[in-house]
Amino acid sequence: MAKAYEFLANGFEDIEALAPVDILRRSGVEVKTVSIGDSIEVESAHGVTVKADMLFADADFADADLLLIPGGMPGAKNIDEHEGVRHAVMRQAEAGRLVGAICAGPMVLGHLGLLRGRRATCYPGFEDQLEGAEYTAALCTVDGNIITGKGPGASFEYGYTLVTLLKGERVAEALKKGMMYEG
Template sequence: MSKIIAVMANDVEDIEYTSPAKALTDAGNEVTLVGANANEKLTGKHGTEFTTDKGIDDIKADDYDALLIPGGFSPDNLRSDDRFVELAKKFMLTDKAVFSICHGPQLLMQTGLVKGRTLTSYETVQTDLYYAGGIVKDEPVVIDRHLITSRTPDDLDAFNKAIVNELA
């Protein structure tokens, strides 16, 4: 069993958290929802209400095997908080598994570590990734070592399969 941190703020793309989290837990993994504070109520873009399991200050990257960054406007909110940027940076620098979909790579760009990495994202973020030095592909799933990225909710089946296989 692997332990995964899912980071979230308000306005997450609901299904980009719920679908991967279900696929990961159905495969026997443990997903911990982390926000700015423990037991924080967050609302997705489509009205789903979420309650965080832990706050960012309550966790250590070393205790987890993977990082999940769902999209929507959540990653843009998270990247203004240095604690989430540092968490993502730790996962990237230690080459641990990072799963990022849609606008999720906005948080990864903030780490300064996408240069030379091959990845994808929602179409409007792809240009930003390119200017940050990423090698951008417009494909449902892009795998670069332990970094797995995807574009939209339409790609969730392929994304979920790839992230579950990464932890198998």
């Protein structure tokens, strides 16, 4: 079974974090949400409190097929400043395993140098944080093992793209049909 972890920090964007988790879980991917703070409860940018599945201190990402960084501010900034997350993302990317980031989240990848020579998208206004990337402005961009999403409105497209990469096109198409997604 494919396994994914999503980092949650106070100030994360609700739909960019939760829609992909929902879509991935519906497809049979085991997803664990990981609070990077001291509390299992994490507050979104819009004041919604979410109970993460685990604390960062208790996580081991060695079995991760996918690591996810949602957007939202200051959530993405909080993730960007977390050395443990940065280290985990670098290890994941260097191993050739999937790393996804949406909205402001791709700035973490840009700051780590993971976007140099790659195509990527992000929330408009964060393009200068994608160090060395070719900005696509697409809803979702895949370049090798790096998947980036543009923003809240891209959350479904981003989620289905992740399913396609982990479970195949047939699973993603069946899921779209079952969820009445026509995008």
